[in-house]
Amino acid sequence: MKILSIHADFIEFEAKKKAFKGAEEGIKEGLQRVNECLVIFTAFEKTDEQNISLIIQKYTQEIKNIAQQVNAQNIVLYPYAHLSSNLGNPQMAEQMMKDAEKSLAAKFKVTRAPFGWYKAFDIKCKGHPLSELSRELTADSTIQDGKKAGNKEGRDAKLETTVSKPVQEESLSLDQIKNLLKQVSRSRLDTSNLKPNDHRIIGKELDLWSFHDVAPGMVFWHAKGLLIKNLLIQYWREVHQRNNYLEISTPQIMDKKLWQISGHWDKYKENNFVTKYEQRDFLVKPMNCPGGMLVYKSSSKSYKDLPLRVGELGVVHRQELSGVLSGLFRVIQFTQDDAHLFCTEDQVEAEIEGIINIINEMFATFNLQFDHVELSTRPEKRIGAEEIWDLSEAALEAVLKKKKMPYKINAGDGAFYGPKIDFHLKDSLGRTWQCSTIQMDMSMPERFEAEYIDRDGKVKRPIMLHRVVYGAIERFIGILTEHLNGKFPLWLSPVQLKVVTITDAQIPFAKGVVERLKTAGFRVELDDRTETMGKKVREAQLQKVNYILTIGEKEMKNKTLAVRDREGKTTFDVPVDTFIKRVQDEVKDRVLG
Numbered sequence: 001m002k003i004l005s006i007h008a009d010f011i012e013f014e015a016k017k018k019a020f021k022g023a024e025e026g027i028k029e030g031l032q033r034v035n036e037c038l039v040i041f042t043a044f045e046k047t048d049e050q051n052i053s054l055i056i057q058k059y060t061q062e063i064k065n066i067a068q069q070v071n072a073q074n075i076v077l078y079p080y081a082h083l084s085s086n087l088g089n090p091q092m093a094e095q096m097m098k099d100a101e102k103s104l105a106a107k108f109k110v111t112r113a114p115f116g117w118y119k120a121f122d123i124k125c126k127g128h129p130l131s132e133l134s135r136e137l138t139a140d141s142t143i144q145d146g147k148k149a150g151n152k153e154g155r156d157a158k159l160e161t162t163v164s165k166p167v168q169e170e171s172l173s174l175d176q177i178k179n180l181l182k183q184v185s186r187s188r189l190d191t192s193n194l195k196p197n198d199h200r201i202i203g204k205e206l207d208l209w210s211f212h213d214v215a216p217g218m219v220f221w222h223a224k225g226l227l228i229k230n231l232l233i234q235y236w237r238e239v240h241q242r243n244n245y246l247e248i249s250t251p252q253i254m255d256k257k258l259w260q261i262s263g264h265w266d267k268y269k270e271n272n273f274v275t276k277y278e279q280r281d282f283l284v285k286p287m288n289c290p291g292g293m294l295v296y297k298s299s300s301k302s303y304k305d306l307p308l309r310v311g312e313l314g315v316v317h318r319q320e321l322s323g324v325l326s327g328l329f330r331v332i333q334f335t336q337d338d339a340h341l342f343c344t345e346d347q348v349e350a351e352i353e354g355i356i357n358i359i360n361e362m363f364a365t366f367n368l369q370f371d372h373v374e375l376s377t378r379p380e381k382r383i384g385a386e387e388i389w390d391l392s393e394a395a396l397e398a399v400l401k402k403k404k405m406p407y408k409i410n411a412g413d414g415a416f417y418g419p420k421i422d423f424h425l426k427d428s429l430g431r432t433w434q435c436s437t438i439q440m441d442m443s444m445p446e447r448f449e450a451e452y453i454d455r456d457g458k459v460k461r462p463i464m465l466h467r468v469v470y471g472a473i474e475r476f477i478g479i480l481t482e483h484l485n486g487k488f489p490l491w492l493s494p495v496q497l498k499v500v501t502i503t504d505a506q507i508p509f510a511k512g513v514v515e516r517l518k519t520a521g522f523r524v525e526l527d528d529r530t531e532t533m534g535k536k537v538r539e540a541q542l543q544k545v546n547y548i549l550t551i552g553e554k555e556m557k558n559k560t561l562a563v564r565d566r567e568g569k570t571t572f573d574v575p576v577d578t579f580i581k582r583v584q585d586e587v588k589d590r591v592l593g
């Protein structure tokens with residue numbers, strides 16, 4: 001079917017003479033005029049005969065869409081044979097127009113020009129960008145958009161270079177929308193079985209994050225929670241830049257072919273999210289490595305480029321049964337602080353040591369101790385040469401020994417493509433979670449034919465290491481939140497400082513203090529409500545802010561602050577500058593507090 005829609009100031013038409021014997025009977029005679037209307041010139045084609053009901057549905061839907069865009073209330077359905085050289089059966093065409101008229105009459109004032117008659121017409125097109133549109137509707141799933149119609153030649157040319165546009169669903173009634181809203185607004189957090197320091201409860205109290213049924217296993221980061229996440233990332237970047245890591249970012253969905261090469265398509269089928277685009281299968285990435293491999297391979301590498309350390313804070317998706325999802329601990333969408341290292345055999349040990357140094361440094365910052373460290377060695381089913389397994393396992397173990405890290409060996413528990421070290425943290429309920437890992441990989445460089453040119457001019461395979469430090473940043477935040485009971489150190493706190501006035505007289509001075517603190521880079525809030533100081537301080541304590549700065553008459557007069565820390569200890573008469581210097585150092589040194 002081909003249509004040409006004209007948004008018009010008016011159309012006038014008059015049936016003059018039957019164009020063929022079977023033309024419509026009983027039509028309105030004389031001149032008809034419709035003002036402020038959307039005229040749909042329509043040609044019913046042979047190919048439409050196969051699936052009339054679908055074509056009618058698309059036809060009416062498309063008219064509704066256009067009418068909505070141009071805000072038209074009056075529709076004129078106008079049979080117009082000249083749009084096509086492949087016209088369909090006239091009886092069917094007439095019936096089709098009548099059915100469409102009926103369907104549209106529920107929403108619009110519809111006028112239908114007679115079918116099968118020669119008609120005289122006069123139309124005044126409004127001339128705005130959407131006032132002339134041509135469309136080709138077919139029984140397949142897309143609508144061909146002919147864009148703006150011009151003269152006949154131009155119009156035909158444009159119809160050939162069409163773009164597809166999905167058919168929009170029937171619009172919902174207000175009641176239906178209300179009902180859906182009720183369903184999606186339901187909160188899933190049932191706190192009855194949770195400990196008070198459960199990160200889901202703390203997250204709610206401190207307004208950090210929430211979870212909603214519309215996105216199982218995915219976090220809605222509120223402003224304050226996202227701050228924490230971003231600060232952890234900022235710290236991560238700082239450490240990794242200092243350790244000569246590069247950072248890349250690869251696409252969220254990639255063609256099936258890539259995942260067939262990496263093996264994820266078959267091996268993790270039931271955990272993958274698959275989507276389609278232009279008849280191609282795509283995978284929402286469950287891992288960052290394949291994308292990283294393409295970046296590695298985008299230029300030729302020499303031994304001088306190695307070791308190459310490439311990080312990616314990639315957001316990955318892996319399906320889990322919804323029953324096992326649990327707040328930030330078990331999620332479907334998460335951010336991995338991933339990195340892939342490419343090196344030569346004699347660089348492996350130093351690289352592993354470098355990774356462990358980073359892990360130790362970062363966990364010391366949070367005062368988190370590993371519950372246990374596991375070295376998993378070659379399984380029965382494996383790929384790769386024995387000497388590489390020997391070398392890899394020996395390198396991992398040598399570093400653990402050198403670092404004097406207690407570890408246990410999980411013999412035969414390594415991946416089929418390489419041995420690994422896992423670092424486990426304990427949460428406040430005593431459950432352990434794997435966070436950091438270091439994993440050797442003999443498979444991926446083979447499958448992707450990763451290469452470098454060695455000193456002797458020969459092409460060789462690099463050794464590849466995968467590693468994460470936080471693991472999933474979401475889970476790490478969950479563990480950290482419970483570990484700290486929501487009392488984040490100053491550098492990580494969403495609200496670091498709270499300025500509290502005792503009476504309204506101090507508000508102007510307090511506002512000045514807040515401005516100075518903000519300028520000095522602090523996240524600070526002012527509580528100048530007319531409430532008792534006791535109440536205001538209690539609320540700030542529940543918010544777990546690091547310092548409560550109270551300002552009374554004396555402080556205003558002396559230009560000082562009364563500084564109360566989280567333990568409730570108050571220091572009086574602290575000059576503002578002295579305080580700023582002190583807390584700046586506390587942030588800079590990432591003091592745990």
Ligand SMILES: [Zn+2]
Binds near residue numbers: 287338339340
């Ligand atoms: Zn990887």
